[in-house]
Amino acid sequence: MIDLDLLTQVKILLGIATDDTSQDGILTYICNFVTGLALRYCKLTVATDDINFVLAGMVTERYRANGYGQQTSPQIVESITTGKETVHFMKLRNAPENFILSNELTDGEKTMLASFRKLWP
Numbered sequence: 001m002i003d004l005d006l007l008t009q010v011k012i013l014l015g016i017a018t019d020d021t022s023q024d025g026i027l028t029y030i031c032n033f034v035t036g037l038a039l040r041y042c043k044l045t046v047a048t049d050d051i052n053f054v055l056a057g058m059v060t061e062r063y064r065a066n067g068y069g070q071q072t073s074p075q076i077v078e079s080i081t082t083g084k085e086t087v088h089f090m091k092l093r094n095a096p097e098n099f100i101l102s103n104e105l106t107d108g109e110k111t112m113l114a115s116f117r118k119l120w121p
Contacts (some may be wrong), residue, residue, distance in 0.1 A: 003049060005026070005028055005052075005102060006030060006031050006047070006052045006055055006056060006059070007031055009041075009052060009053070009056035010027055010031060010056050010059045010060055010063070011023075011083040012025070013056055013057070013060045014060055014063065014064075014069070016069075018086045019032070019053055023068070026063070027059070027063065027120050030059045030062050030063055030073065031055070033060050034055055034058045034059050034062060035047050035055055037103070037104075037105055037112055038051065038055055038058070038105070038116075039055070039111075041105055041110065041117065042113055042117045042119065043112055043117065043120075050116070051113075051116050054113060054116070056114045057112070058109055058112070
């Protein structure tokens with residue numbers, strides 16, 4: 001298996017050339033933020049190569065969810081109107097307003113991290 005650091009894995013998943021450093025600042029921030037959340041949740045002190053694969057997916061999702069690398073940030077669809085019909089969408093309860101800055105892991109992230117979690121320190 002090829003040993004890639006977390007930032008390189010994230011760039012590959014996002015389709016960013018590994019030698020392109022234009023997004024390194026925000027990617028590094030998100031990598032550090034998500035790594036900290038995951039290590040605290042799993043009661044670990046260091047991230048292993050195995051958990052980095054999971055973290056890369058989590059970082060990628062947070063990067064995309066906030067529209068980084070795009071000219072406009074993603075918009076939340078509240079309703080769609082076609083002709084005379086309108087469909088309204090409800091906001092999820094307990095959904096973080098700003099996904100990247102949320103100090104909580106989603107249920108899906110907790111599920112992905114479950115196999116790495118220690119039950120005691």
